[in-house]
Each structure stands twice: as C-alpha cells, then as structure tokens.
Amino acid sequence: MHSAQAYQDLVSRLTTLAATNPRRYKLQLALLAIAGFAVLGGALALALSLAAGTIALMIAGKSILLLKIGLLALVFAWVLLKSMWIRLEEPAGERIEFTDAPALSAEIERLRLAAGAPPLEAVVFTPELNAAAASVPRLLGLLGSRHFLVIGLPLMQRLDRDQFAAVLAHEFGHFGGGHSHFAGWIYRVRASWYRVCEGLQQSSSWFAGPMIRFFNWYAPYFNAYSFVLARQNEYEADATAARIVGAGPAAQALVSIELASMRLDRDFWPSVDRATRAEPEPPMALYSNLGQTLRMPGADDQTRLAEALRRESDLDDTHPVLTQRLAALGQPAALPAPPVLSAADELLGDFHAVMSDRFSQEWRARVSPEWEQLFRVAGQKRERLQALEDAWTTRAPGPGETAEHACLVADLRPGEEAKHLLARAVEVDADHAEAHYRHGCLLLDGADGSGEAALERAIVLDPDFSEAALQRMHQWRWTSIGRDAAAPIAERLRALFEAQREGERERSVLAAGDTFLAHGLDDRKVADIHRAVADLRGVGSLWFARKQMQHRPGVPHFIVLVKWRAFSRSNDYALRQLADRLPLDGSWLVVTDEGLASHAKAFRAAAGAPVYKRS
Template identity: 45%
Template sequence: MASVAGHAALVERLQIEAREAPQRYRLKLALLALAGYAVLVLILAVALGLPLGLLIVMWATGRTDPSLAYAILLPGAFGVVVLRALWIRFGAPTGYALAPGAAPLLEAEVERLRLAVGAPPLDGIVIDGELNASASDVPRAFGLLGHRHYLVLGLPMMQLLDRAELASVIAHEFGHFGARHGPFTGWIYRVRLSWYRVLEGLSNRGGIAARLLGKFFAWYVPYFNAYSFVLARSNEYEADAAAARATGADVAASALIRVEIASQRLQRDFWPRVQARVHAQRHPPLQLHADIARLLQRPAETDLSRLAAVVRREADLDDTHPPLAQRVAAMDAALALRGRAEASAASDWLGDLVPQIERQLDAQWRSEIEAQWIEQYQAASADRNRLAEIEGRAEPTPAETLEYARLIEKLRPDFDALPLYEKAIARLPDSAMAHYRAGLLDLRAGDRPRGIARLRRAMQLDPGAIRPVLADVDDFARDPALDAATAAELSSLREAFAPRAQSLDARDTVAGEDDLLAHDLDEAALHGLRVVLARSERVAQAWLARKRIDMAEEPPHYVVLVDWRGSVVSEAAGLKRLSDAFELPGSHSVMTDTDHRDMAKRVRRACGEPIYRKRR
C-alpha cells in the first residue's frame, strides 16, 4: 500500500467492483489470499530445498564436493533463520479463562446459540475488561493447520446488557464463526485475522529475517485488508442478521445502541477521570472494573437520533463495522432501546464469580500500565513542587493565581478548580487562558450559557485559543445527551470562529517550501514527549523539528516524524492518538514517511539524532 489515502481510494474502488463484478472481485481476493502463503512457501522452498536437493544428489552419486559447502550452508542457514522468525506462538486471548463448569448457565446459553447459528465448537470462553465481544480465531501454522476458536466476552458488556441483549451479541460473534458466511467468506475472514496476527508477531521480533519478512507483510497485509474490507463489512451485516434471527431484531438493535451509548460515556466521562489521577497518585487505582460497572448501570438520557448522527460522522474506512443507523436499518429494526431486565447478564450468568473476575482483570490492568503510570507521575514532580511553592506564599501574584488554578486542576482532579479560575479572572480580566479553562469547567458543570460566553471571550482575547477551544467544542457537541438549544449555541460559536481557525490551520501545516529548524525544547519537555511515544508499541523512533515562522510573536509549530512499525490501516488512528497526547508549547504535526518521504528526509536532517528510540 502506498499511503493511507491510497488505502481509502482502493477500498472505495473495490466497493464499486464488488457490486458491479462480484465474481471477478472474489477471484482477485482469493488469488491475493493465496499469494501470501505462496511467498512463504517459495522462500522456504528455495532456502531449504536447494541445500536439501544438493545433499540428495551427493548421497545418490556417492560423491562429495567441498566447493558446494557454501551452496548448502548459506541457504540452509537462512532457511533456519526464516523458520525461527516465523515460529510465532499464538496463544489464547488474554483475560479470565472460564473453567469448564464454572458458569453453567452461561455455558449452556453459549452452546445453545452456537448450535443455532452453526458455529464450530469452542476451545474456550475468555472474559476480558473491554466493552466488547469478539470471535477470536487463533491460527495453527498460519492457518494452514486450522484454527482454535475462542469466544471473548467483555465483563463491562456483560454488566451493561441483560441476558437477551447479550445473547444477541454472542449470536453475532458466532455469525462470524459460523457457516452462514459460506466456505469462501469464512476462509477469507480467518485468513484476514491470521495475517494481522502474523504482522503483529513479526513486528515484535528481532533479526534480519524477521525484519525482511516484516517489511513484506507490512505492505501485503494492508493491501489484503483493503481487498477484503468489502467482504469483511458485508460479514458484519450477515453477523447482525444471525443475531436478529437468534434473538429478534429489536433485541439485537437495542444491544448495539446500548453498547454505543456506553462507549461514548466511558470515553467522555470515565477514562479522562482515571487519566487525570496519574499526576496525583503514584500507583494506578486498585479498583477499576467495579467502578466501570457502576457508571454503566446508571441511567442516562440520550437523544438516539443525535447518537446515530455522531456515529455516522465518525465512521471511516478503517472500521469494518458499518455506522449504527445502517446496521439497525439492515436488520429492519427501529432505532430504539427496549425495556431492560433489572438484572444484568453478568449477575444472572456469572453470579458469585463477578468479584473474582473483577479482581483478576484489575490486577492485569495494573500490571500492564503501572510502569507508564509511575513514569508519568514522576514526570509531574516539578509541577507538584511548584504547587507547594505557590501554596506557601502569603500573597501570590496575579500570574501565580492563574498558575495555581491550572496546577490544582491538573494535580488534584477531585478538587473543583472553577472558583480558583474565577479568582484569576478577577485579577487578570484579559487572560484568555483563565476564560478558556473556566468556560470548560462551566460547561462540564452544566452552566452552558456562561461557559459558552467565556469560551467566546477567550477566542476574542487570543487567536491562539481558537483551535483548542473549537476542539473542545467539538467534543461537547458529540455528546448524545446534549440538549438541542446548547447544541445550536455550540454550532453558532464554531461557525463564528471557523474562518479564523482555517487561516491558523494553513499556518500550522508544513509544505515543501517551508524551512525546518532544529527543535528548541528543553530536556523536561522532551521527556514528556518521550513518555507519550513510549506508550505506543508501534513507534520505533521519532524525530522532532520546528517550522521557521518569521513573526516572533507567533507560537512555534513543531513537526514530529514517527517511525511507525505497524500496518498502514492502523497508522492514521495511531498517529491521532499520539497527536492528542502530545503537550508541546505550540501547534504540531505528526507524520510518517508513508505519505511524506521528502518532508521526512528534511525533518531527519534538521533534527539529526532521533529524540526517541524504543528500548529493546
């Protein structure tokens, strides 16, 4: 694949081809699927077949020729190295492995649904901490020797849905496993999953052979993904249809809607609060999943038409799941929530196991993030020292009053910082930052008119506040529970400042004619950048440069170049997550050399040595 844009264009073209010439599309897809295996067979046939053939000839003729030693040893050694690189163990999905007989009611319902849908026997049921469920195929010998099948159920999902709705989710996942896709579609589905596992495994291996194979599959897997995307999306519709047949269309639609609402709430309300604690406490919280369950089980008002519109806008060609409204319509169901049973599926089907599962998942979560959590906590030590210093002053300056409010907001997430910002506004009435932060807190507290007025004032005082304010406005506008009047006010605010935001966007892009300079960050700022980069498994190296801006008063614009070790398909979403997490003293662009080879060379030249290298 040439680029992310090329991937999207190819997918769109193949969608047309699949409609107009389905047999030709399926033939090309089958040949492409076989090509990946053919490459592996060819490499091994040459690397191991040549020395083996020479040995057979020498044995048959009874003659030994020392000059053939290199022809035997070198390809043979390379073949062994290739085999070692490909010897990737694919284990069962991680989580709480449900022992046979531990949850007989759940196991009985799973077996009933498996038989109803026509899915193969399971090798196990795993419960993880995601608000999701999946049909996990674990390939044997890259799928050549078949697959092991696991049903993965997220505990938050089991605590959110009742038995009927969770049954529809299970039936959907069995729809992927089952024969209703047909032999060809099922085979492509498993091959697709297998190649993703291979690419992931190779990206984590060292050695020349692994790197060479990794480069090939880094090209091949996204290309195969683009070709199989059309079929994969149709599989989602077929899996939805299997769920509707098994439990009823209204139940299946309600489960989809309820999960989407819960996902929005977790992203908007829960995870930001957890992340905010990283600067205040040295270790991750001991309890996580019980808190998630309490949030998800609290009722929430949601405008379903707004929810569908938000999901439709956020849908893209990286996700094989069609937009919510399209999935509900395809099942011939209404966009509506059914009455939910009082007890959750987790309560009914897991019973007394729930606390035990929560404790194990909590422990797994803490072990996965603890090192990064402690590193971020330590990185905030200067802020904690500064907060103590300001608190020790008898009469802080106006600037320190604002700084104090910001430090309290960052370091003490359970403390209401709004009165502190209001005090800062009284002493610094023309501070865009004070109006900006106070306006956000007003919005979160439900005082929408005052919050919007303060955000407007912040953008009027400082054009540099326009883009961050509008980004937060967009986040609020995605809230499905937002009332129509507030949504209209936020839309009006965006329209008023959109032209200025567009002009700033033009300033904060890099083009071929722009000069790039060495970055000007100190070691503390670089440390914060490295912490963010280290969280991503796919970032191997990174470089940083600064765009030359003639006006001294203008804030700087930085260019972060990332060596991305993953598929092109995951690149766009991964870079966005990195960009959102960066805290730089100015605007920034994040790129790889996938689409920007010339610019990447200039960034490396300006930066010199990488600012970050992943530890091996």
C-alpha cells in the same frame, strides 16, 4: 496503488462484486492469497538454491566472496521461512468452567446450537467492553481449529439478557458461517507478508529490495480484497443475531455498546486519571464502579448517539458504522432503556462479584507503581503552584511563569478557570508550546474550532507535540465536521507515523553509509557513566560516538562499544543490563566488536579513547 482515492475506489468495486457475485469475489481473493504465498515460496526456493550453489562453488574454488554471497542468501531464506510460520496464540483472559456460571454456560450452548457453530474449546473472560470469536488452527489449520468465545465483563454489565444474547449470536455467526477458517487463512497470508517486510528491512540485505518493492505493490490490493471480506462477515454475523434473537435486541445492543464505549472513554477513564492527582492509591473496586457507571442513563446519551450516527464509514475499521448496521437490520436508531437487570447479574449470579473483584485486583496491581508516581508528581505540582501564587503576592510573574501557572491549574483544577488562565498565558508567554497545546485542547473540548490554530502553534514551537495535537484535531474534525474534513489531518498523521518508524529503525540498527561523530560528553556526564557501571564487573572498556541522524537530528543517538573483561561472557542479557544503566540523554545502542562489523574503523576514529576503562 498510487493514491488513497484509488484504494477507496477499488474497495468500492470489490464491495459491489462481493454483493453481486460472492463466489467470483472469494475466488479472486483466494487466488491473490495463493499468489502471495507462491512468491514467498519461490523466493525461499531461489534463496536456498543460491545459497547451496554458491557454497558449493566456494568449496571448489575457495572464494571468500562466494561464501559471503551464500551466507547472505541463507539469511534471506531464514527471514522468509520464519515469516511463513504464523502461530496464533490462544486469547488472553480468565477461562471459566461450567460450574462457575451454569446459567451463562447454558445460554452459550443454546445460542451455539442455534447458530450451527462448532463446539468451543473454552469461554474466556476479559475486563474489556467487547466480545470476540477466536479460532486457533491446529498445524496451520490442516487438523482443524480450536474455537474460543471471548466475553468482556463490562459488556455483560452494560447489556440486558436479550441484548447480550444478540452479541453472542453475532460472534457464533462468525464461527457458524465458516468465516473463521477462510478469514484465518487470509489473516496468516497478511501476517506473513508484514513479517517478511519487517525482517527484510532490519536485515539491510541487498536481497531485500525486490521483495519489499513487490510487497509495496501487493499489500494495497490484498488489503482491499481482505477488507471487503471482513466487512461482509460483520453484516452476515449481524444477520445471524437477528435471526436467532431478533433484530430489535441486536440493534439495541449495537447502540448500547456504542454509547458505553463513549462513556468509558470520555467520562469514566478520565475520572480515574484525575483521581491519580487526589488519591494516593488506586480504587479497590474499579470494575464494580465501572459496572455502576455503565448501567446508569447518561445525560449526554442523546447527543452522543447523534454524534455516532453522523460518523461515516472509513477504510481503517472493518466494522461498518452504526448507521450502516442499523439500516441492514431494518431498525431505527433509538436510545435503549437502561437494563433493569444486567446480563451479568442475571447470568453470572455470585460469580459476577468474583470476576469483578478479580479484575479489579489485577488492574490495581498493574497500575499501582505508576499511580504512586503520578500522585507524587501531582504533589510536586501542587507545591509549585502554591509557591507561584505565594510569590505573586509580593511581585509580578516572571518570564514564562504565567504560562507555567496556567498549565498547572489546567492539570490540577481543570475547568473554566483553566481556560481563562490559558487564554491569558498564550498572550503573555507567546512562545510557550505547552500553553498553546492545552489551550487548544480546551477550546476544542468546548466545540470551538479556533483551538486548531493553538494546536498548530504548539507544533511549530515544539514538534514533540505533533502527534498529540494532530490526533486531537483529527478527533475534533471527525466527530464535529465529518470524515472529509478529517482526511487532511489523517494524511499528516500517516506521514508522521511513517517518519517515526523510519526514525526508530535508524536508531535500532547500524546501516551502510552511517556517519559517526565525537560523543561530546562533558566531564559530569562521564563521571555519571563511571558511577553507573562501576558494579558491572564484566565491563572492561566503553567507547562512545554519536551517530549522525537524518530523523530528529536534535535528539542525540549514541553508539556504545563494550569490551568485556577476560572470562566474561557477552550475551543479550548482559548488553541489556549495561544499556539500562547508562545515564545518557537521547537514545543509544550498545554493541560489541561483532556488532560493529564493517563500521569499526569509522566508529573508532570518531570515538577516540575509551570513556570508561576498568583499572
């Protein structure tokens, strides 16, 4: 498909077809999925036949070339075979029993029966503001599926009982409507193709070219067809919620969840992030605090609802936007009243506090190491800020210090003072990329579109700011202007992500045509390497060379060849342990002689003598 507009036009045509002739649409989608599997199966059969034939000829003629062709065909077949075996895992979270929350269990069963949904394998609790219907097929779906209902505790803390019932009825609509079986099969076709493409790109096999070209043609069409199915399923599930619970509670739930998500993203989690600078330890009762935040009315709720209603539908999210879902329900966009009693309080009872504490402790254990590090860094920044301000009592700011000071204030004391200081800093220290980036973000936060120019300047000065700056500009345009205005930034982000993927692949493999350069390590770095690996007794010698990079050539990438001592075994763990120890700048790949393969001669010519050799 030659353009994003062509893809959008196809989705539009398929949406009309699905509405006017659903049987024909689903038949076309099923045939397209079958065609994808047929290509995979045919390629697998061809690869196995080619491998068997060439190996047989090799045995008869003793040709090393034929052996290599046969082995390449076997590798290609193995990549395809692995891609076709897609195993869906059970949803992660805390399984709950009937006795944990009898009122909730009874409500779930009532709604399941009303929706005509199959029995559940389990109810799973998570700490997310979400709910989901998940099906895990038995033997690729030949023996049916196990069905799971996933419930986020924050969702129950935000909604009242009727609104929460509407959400559950929506999820059961996915089960009861037969969405899970057909959509699950479609998902496995999509996942198979993406795994094929990823595996073939990593294999660097000449067999990969035709398959990747087919995938690049096939994927946009299959994505368009499956996108329409997923979005249609959402409307049908909303209709199920309206039939069982009522259109009013269903609409109120949609609005409440939208506002809750915005409040968490813009208020609650940023306040937690700011606490890392002031508190030495994470809070003990995070999810209790989160629940209180969600239940309170927000001063910005009306403004944020208006913003959500301006949001336009896009092709990145299978869920329709809020205006579309409310229109389908035939309900107005109104602010729901805060719940007098939340669904969590009404249906969980004492188990609410149990789950809140459990999730809080799990979160605390997970973030504590990073929290402590951030608090230490904040302390160092406070000391540096104080040192600058003390020094300026006796002298003028030095080069770069005005921008450094403004950035420190923005980090430690965000607000109007920081905005004023950053505006001054980008005039005094015009080439300070971070100052431009922070200034641009603050301007956009204040609805000042001139912040885009500051972010563009940051990108020019330091390309490492590209992703963060473009995402911030995209968010600003999407929420404040509209989808069309955000589209050019989205295209730049897509191109950036594609370049990043290519760069990661370039650094993760050795490919035909790679060029190696002298490592350029100075004596101090060599001494650091000696100290770092001294206690790794299995390491005999290490050679280093730099790989010439096409993507981000300014960030060095080293290839490190290790020769193990006698009686030492090479394995993945030993290679990872060595890689983790190396004190290099940039990135690096540790290999053995087998990993170098055909690159050995060129690598050794560039590497020269070993940098490290155990005496």
